[in-house]
Amino acid sequence: MAEEPMSPAPLPEGTASDTTGSRGSRLLGVLALVGLAVLGVLAFVLTDPDVRIHPSTGAEFGQFDAVRMLYVHVPLAVMTYLAYGLCAVASLGVLIRRTPWWDVTAHAAAEVGTVFCGLVLVTGSIWGRPVWNTWWEWGDVRLMTTLVLFLMFAGYLALRRTTGDPRAVSRRAAVVALVAVLDLPLVNRSVEWWENRTLHQQSTLGDLKIEDLTLFTLMLGFLVLGMVLAWLLLHRFRVGWLERAALDHSVAAAIVERRGETPDDELRRAVGDPSPGESS
Amino acid sequence: MSTLRTVLRDARLVAGRDLRIEARSRVVVDQVLPFAVLVLVLFGFALDADHSTLRTFAPGLFWVTVLLSALLAIQRSASLDSADGTGTSLRMSGLSPVARYLGRTTAVFVQLLVLEALLVGGLVVLYGVSVEEWFLLVVAGVAAGVAVAAAGTLYGALASGLRARETLLPILVLPVLAPVLIGATRAFDDALGVAAVDGWAWTGLLAVAALVLTVVGASAHGALVED
Numbered sequence: 198m199a200e201e202p203m204s205p206a207p208l209p210e211g212t213a214s215d216t217t218g219s220r221g222s223r224l225l226g227v228l229a230l231v232g233l234a235v236l237g238v239l240a241f242v243l244t245d246p247d248v249r250i251h252p253s254t255g256a257e258f259g260q261f262d263a264v265r266m267l268y269v270h271v272p273l274a275v276m277t278y279l280a281y282g283l284c285a286v287a288s289l290g291v292l293i294r295r296t297p298w299w300d301v302t303a304h305a306a307a308e309v310g311t312v313f314c315g316l317v318l319v320t321g322s323i324w325g326r327p328v329w330n331t332w333w334e335w336g337d338v339r340l341m342t343t344l345v346l347f348l349m350f351a352g353y354l355a356l357r358r359t360t361g362d363p364r365a366v367s368r369r370a371a372v373v374a375l376v377a378v379l380d381l382p383l384v385n386r387s388v389e390w391w392e393n394r395t396l397h398q399q400s401t402l403g404d405l406k407i408e409d410l411t412l413f414t415l416m417l418g419f420l421v422l423g424m425v426l427a428w429l430l431l432h433r434f435r436v437g438w439l440e441r442a443a444l445d446h447s448v449a450a451a452i453v454e455r456r457g458e459t460p461d462d463e464l465r466r467a468v469g470d471p472s473p474g475e476s477s
Numbered sequence: 478m479s480t481l482r483t484v485l486r487d488a489r490l491v492a493g494r495d496l497r498i499e500a501r502s503r504v505v506v507d508q509v510l511p512f513a514v515l516v517l518v519l520f521g522f523a524l525d526a527d528h529s530t531l532r533t534f535a536p537g538l539f540w541v542t543v544l545l546s547a548l549l550a551i552q553r554s555a556s557l558d559s560a561d562g563t564g565t566s567l568r569m570s571g572l573s574p575v576a577r578y579l580g581r582t583t584a585v586f587v588q589l590l591v592l593e594a595l596l597v598g599g600l601v602v603l604y605g606v607s608v609e610e611w612f613l614l615v616v617a618g619v620a621a622g623v624a625v626a627a628a629g630t631l632y633g634a635l636a637s638g639l640r641a642r643e644t645l646l647p648i649l650v651l652p653v654l655a656p657v658l659i660g661a662t663r664a665f666d667d668a669l670g671v672a673a674v675d676g677w678a679w680t681g682l683l684a685v686a687a688l689v690l691t692v693v694g695a696s697a698h699g700a701l702v703e704d
Binding site: 292341345348349351352355356359360361365366368369371372373375376377379 | 631635636638639640641645648649651652653655656659689693697700701
């Protein structure tokens with residue numbers, strides 16, 4: 198793996214690095230947008246609703262049109278795991294390597310992961326209203342563990358927004374993230390471990406109980422939302438990196454300005470500034 | 478082995494110091510305990526002083542009250558090291574971060590036990606509940622107390638020194654303690670005869686949570702106190 202930079206370079210104004218976009222990220226963004234449009238058409242128009250016939254009564258049952266929400270909900274949940282997993286790895290990097298690269302990565306992953314986690318809760322709630330007949334089910338373990346995960350990372354982001362020594366804040370945030378991701382296995386395995394305390398169904402992907410256009414649309418959902426995640430992570434990372442560069446730049450400018458206020462030439466030479474006669 | 482003995486001895490020193498400070502300043506006794514009783518009373522007002530309703534919800538109200546009051550005790554504990562350069566002195570004293578963490582957790586745990594004992598009395602007197610399984614009640618109270626103290630001490634250290642620490646601490650620690658709240662409430666449901674649940678199974682989960690939180694706290698505390 199390439200060595201991560203120790204700190205951001207000073208902000209070079211007017212150059213390409215004062216933007217968060219690049220040719221690659223723009224291409225990724227366009228692909229993600231087109232993919233989202235195709236996913237929308239497949240999920241909400243072309244795929245069939247979930248309608249089954251009861252063998253003895255002949256009555257229709259199933260999730261009907263509500264199943265369409267799952268083409269978005271399930272990939273969003275998997276991308277949330279990925280983003281928070283990345284945050285955990287980067288947080289370990291913060292504690293071990295102590296470089297800004299890991300810190301900015303952890304922050305970006307946590308922020309994007311929390312947006313995805315919020316969307317998981319919202320899309321799940323919209324799906325649950327017609328299928329479970331309730332917006333929210335307090336007895337569902339997966340719902341509860343996901344909510345706790347969301348709240349723990351909301352706390353993480355609140356910690357990130359506090360002012361103070363940036364190194365101390367990044368170390369503390371890393372600890373919060375590492376404790377929070379302990380909830381991830383609980384969220385993921387809850388439907389197996391507490392199968393009597395959840396309304397969520399167990400995974401049907403592993404044994405391929407779904408097929409044809411349904412499976413294709415779900416896989417497309419993973420691909421497209423993976424691209425959206427990557428695009429958001431890339432840009433959030435670059436925003437964080439530029440924020441750091443801007444901070445370093447303003448601190449350096451303030452030091453130079455303060456030195457300029459010192460009247461004693463000897464003192465200025467002692468701190469490494471050229472004397473007025475030597476400067477151009 | 479000698480290292481473990483040193484850690485335990487140092488932890489006892491730190492716990493003794495925190496408890497002596499509390500005994501002299503009486504912040505928990507004069508402020509946190511009255512606050513806890515006040516919350517119990519307010520729940521009574523909010524639920525229209527109906528005994529049967531209060532009895533039904535007593536376990537949940539008890540643990541919400543414990544958590545809210547624990548926040549005050551944790552903030553008080555965390556503030557001890559941020560005044561007058563005490564934190565710097567402790568860092569230079571050679572005490573290991575693990576010993577400091579265990580010591581502070583023990584002190585908070587002792588204070589929480591006092592708080593829980595008082596609140597159980599409050600439940601009996603104010604809400605009219607009767608304890609059906611004392612042993613379960615005590616074991617669940619101890620396990621949940623350790624979990625709350627372990628997480629609280631870790632997050633108290635984490636929020637200390639930051640400008641918004643008073644508002645930050647609840648946001649950080651309460652989601653972590655949500656599973657403890659659920660487990661402790663279910664265990665008390667059984668102990669108080671409110672619901673037919675397996676209180677010992679929930680107490681087992683509480684013990685696991687207490688162990689995990691203590692190990693995580695002891696491991697992570699070093700990274701926090703370096704600041």
